[in-house]
Amino acid sequence: MVPPVTDPPAQTAKARINWLAELRGLALMLLAVLAFHSLVAKPFYIPSISMLPNLQVGDRLIVSKYPYGWSWVSASFHLLPRSATRIMPATPQYGDIVIVVPPGSNEDYIKRVVALPGDRIAVADGRIILNGEVVPQEMVPPARIPVADAQLCEGTPCLAPFERYRQTLSDGRQVYEPPTYRETLPNGASYLVLDDNPDGWLDNRPEITVPADHVFLMGDNRDHSADSRADAAPFGNGLGGPVPIADVGGRAEIVTFSLDGSESWNPLTWPAALRDGRALASLRPERDAP
Secondary structure, three states, X not given: OOOOOOOOOOOXXXXXXXHHHHHHHHXXXXXXXXXXXXXXXXXXXXXXXXXXXXXXXXEEEEEEOOOOOEOHHHOHHHOOOOOOOOEOOOOOOOOOEEEEXXXXXXXXXXXXXXXXXXXXXXXXXXXXXXXXXXXXXXXXXXXXXXXXXOOEEOOEEOOHHHHHHEEEOOOOOEEEOOOEEEEEOOOOEEEEEEOOOOOOOOOOEEEEXXXXXXXXXXXXXXXXXXXXXXXXXXXXXXXXXXXXXXXXXXXXXXXXXXXXXXXXXXXXXXXXXXXXXXXXXXXXXXXOOX
């Protein structure tokens, strides 16, 4: 006798989701991201004109976190209290572009190293005098900054200070062409700087000696940079002199991509706003023979 055909038993319950395991996996992933940002590298956005012409508003960078060791500033979101302690400390080199947290603030600034521990530095008529020697500057053809770069800085057009340098090129494009110089530090690090105001309020500073474990930082856009020449809070928004290397959070390495300000929140508008020639641009200074 053939046995009757029976249907398989109905599934009485769906597989249960192990929410504890899911949450544990998400937590581990978040910790891995935070550890990578704190110890290896993090993205960075340029919000101001202080490093023109080498960094433009809208540049997205990669900053390496390990070149000078790790300190309180390495932690993501600056969650740790300020401290002078550094693990595996190292000293920046002349010309490095670094991120730094100014006194009394948790905001990241980005500037260039122009003096090292033990150096004597002064500024006279906009020129750096390092250990009694004027740092060489050579006037070069002016940098061309597109007028069409439409970002706002603190609610005003970022490039407004350069309006008097507006030029129309033969192809109809409009650019700003501010006075541009190539500056070369003692180790041969060479880079472009802008100096559009011969009587700028930061152009003259008396000589000081950079303390041990400190560096002196300046922006490449010399008349529009709150840096080691400018008072720190509550009297100004600068760095207030040489900064501890423990407050330096890393070295800028490369531009990943750059948007010119014409984009909106919609990612579909981003490709048209990409600047040509910025992606993968190195941020290490050129090296001449010292």
